[in-house]
Amino acid sequence: MGEDLLREALEENKLFVEKLLAKPQPGSAGPTGTWRTYRPVVNEGKCIKCGLCWLYCPEEAIEWSPGGLPKIDYRFCKGCGVCVQECPVKAIDFVYEGE
Amino acid sequence: MPVPIAKLAQVKRKGVVPGNPACMGCPHTLGLKILGKVLGDRAVLVVPAGCTSIIAGVYPRAGINMPVLHVPFASAGAVASGIAAAYDMIGRDGVVVVWSGDGGAADIGFATLSGAAIRNENILVIVSDNEAYMNTGIQASGTTSWRARTTTTPIYGKTEEKKDLALLMLLHRVPYVATASVGYPTDFAEKLENAAAIRGFRFIHLLSPCPPGWRFDADKTAHVAKLAVETGAWILWEYINGRFRISPMSRPYADPRRRKPIEEYLRLQGRFSHVKPEDVEFIKRRIEENWRLVKELEAFYRG
Numbered sequence: 001m002g003e004d005l006l007r008e009a010l011e012e013n014k015l016f017v018e019k020l021l022a023k024p025q026p027g028s029a030g031p032t033g034t035w036r037t038y039r040p041v042v043n044e045g046k047c048i049k050c051g052l053c054w055l056y057c058p059e060e061a062i063e064w065s066p067g068g069l070p071k072i073d074y075r076f077c078k079g080c081g082v083c084v085q086e087c088p089v090k091a092i093d094f095v096y097e098g099e
Numbered sequence: 100m101p102v103p104i105a106k107l108a109q110v111k112r113k114g115v116v117p118g119n120p121a122c123m124g125c126p127h128t129l130g131l132k133i134l135g136k137v138l139g140d141r142a143v144l145v146v147p148a149g150c151t152s153i154i155a156g157v158y159p160r161a162g163i164n165m166p167v168l169h170v171p172f173a174s175a176g177a178v179a180s181g182i183a184a185a186y187d188m189i190g191r192d193g194v195v196v197v198w199s200g201d202g203g204a205a206d207i208g209f210a211t212l213s214g215a216a217i218r219n220e221n222i223l224v225i226v227s228d229n230e231a232y233m234n235t236g237i238q239a240s241g242t243t244s245w246r247a248r249t250t251t252t253p254i255y256g257k258t259e260e261k262k263d264l265a266l267l268m269l270l271h272r273v274p275y276v277a278t279a280s281v282g283y284p285t286d287f288a289e290k291l292e293n294a295a296a297i298r299g300f301r302f303i304h305l306l307s308p309c310p311p312g313w314r315f316d317a318d319k320t321a322h323v324a325k326l327a328v329e330t331g332a333w334i335l336w337e338y339i340n341g342r343f344r345i346s347p348m349s350r351p352y353a354d355p356r357r358r359k360p361i362e363e364y365l366r367l368q369g370r371f372s373h374v375k376p377e378d379v380e381f382i383k384r385r386i387e388e389n390w391r392l393v394k395e396l397e398a399f400y401r402g
């Protein structure tokens with residue numbers, strides 16, 4: 001009975017659900033990579049693949065799978081430097097974007 | 100046990116969508132990301148006015164990959180109670196989460212929050228506490244720390260003390276209350292798991308240091324959040340099923356000699372740049388008092 005009620009409500013509010021609800025989409029504030037003054041660059045030789053940079057990136061701009069190297073999505077990385085600060089072996093360089 | 104990083108990383112779904120409007124180094128997105136990893140497929144968020152209202156998005160796009168209901172400041176506890184009742188009616192297995200700032204919970208929304216707690220509504224309330232009304236321009240709130248400078252306490256800093264929201268909620272005699280810090284995401288994740296496994300009113304007070312509001316560099320968000328714990332200023336604990344426990348990450352700092360000097364925590368934050376040595380002494384005394392209280396609670400609620 002509950003699911004029927006729900007379906008009915010969704011049907012009645014079709015326009016609202018389809019058109020008026022905001023949908024998750026990358027770059028809701030634009031290409032936030034342009035905010036960066038400094039670019040975090042992983043030094044793959046130094047990285048011990050611990051995943052802490054992945055854990056702490058507030059933007060979810062780092063992809064990482066256990067055992068692998070982290071990969072930063074520069075389209076959206078805001079250059080906050082949290083990953084640089086939290087890396088336990090200082091394997092992320094913070095490079096001035098102008099250079 | 101804190102949730103291992105590898106386990107969290109297995110969840111590919113993102114709760115926070117990259118490229119959202121949050122500031123650089125935002126603690127809320129850090130917290131929301133962990134919420135997304137643990138409960139992303141089951142949570143529906145009720146968000147009263149605050150930073151997260153902005154982060155959730157600029158129509159037609161959304162920055163949070165969970166259903167979000169934006170509600171007026173004072174109403175979050177009441178709206179969430181309604182959703183929980185509706186979920187029960189239609190037989191849905193979901194977690195109704197109030198994701199609120201400190202203003203929405205400790206000040207303006209406290210009445211409906213307290214009401215929902217007293218009725219033991221089946222909701223999980225997470226207060227991401229950045230200790231002021233940040234998105235409107237850093238006005239002091241009930242949870243702003245004593246002596247912290249804000250735009251409404253610009254000279255001496257705040258003259259009133261921080262409201263201890265988690266202890267207030269504990270005394271509502273609800274089944275689950277905990278404190279957490281964005282400096283320890285794996286501990287926060289464990290608390291989310293524990294809270295989600297219980298029925299009734301659950302409350303997590305998450306300390307969320309804010310770079311522009313506390314005036315520290317954006318790369319120090321997690322560092323400051325950890326220092327708060329390492330100096331003993333923020334105590335991680337969990338009350339669950341009648342048992343109160345100081346969390347493993349805070350346990351060492353029960354001994355004052357193992358704490359880092361509080362000056363190290365204060366010095367990093369521009370909002371405390373004016374504090375005098377006698378203020379620091381007062382802060383130290385308060386920290387010690389808080390620890391005594393928490394230890395007493397642990398002894399009292401042995402479970």
Ligand code: SF4
Pocket residue numbers: 040056057058059060061062072076077078079080081082083084124
């Ligand atoms: S600089 Fe900030 S946003 Fe960019 S990858 Fe590092 S933590 Fe994420």
Ligand code: SF4
Pocket residue numbers: 042046047048049050051052053054070086087088089090091092
């Ligand atoms: S924190 Fe440093 S060592 Fe760990 S995965 Fe990231 S770059 Fe590698």
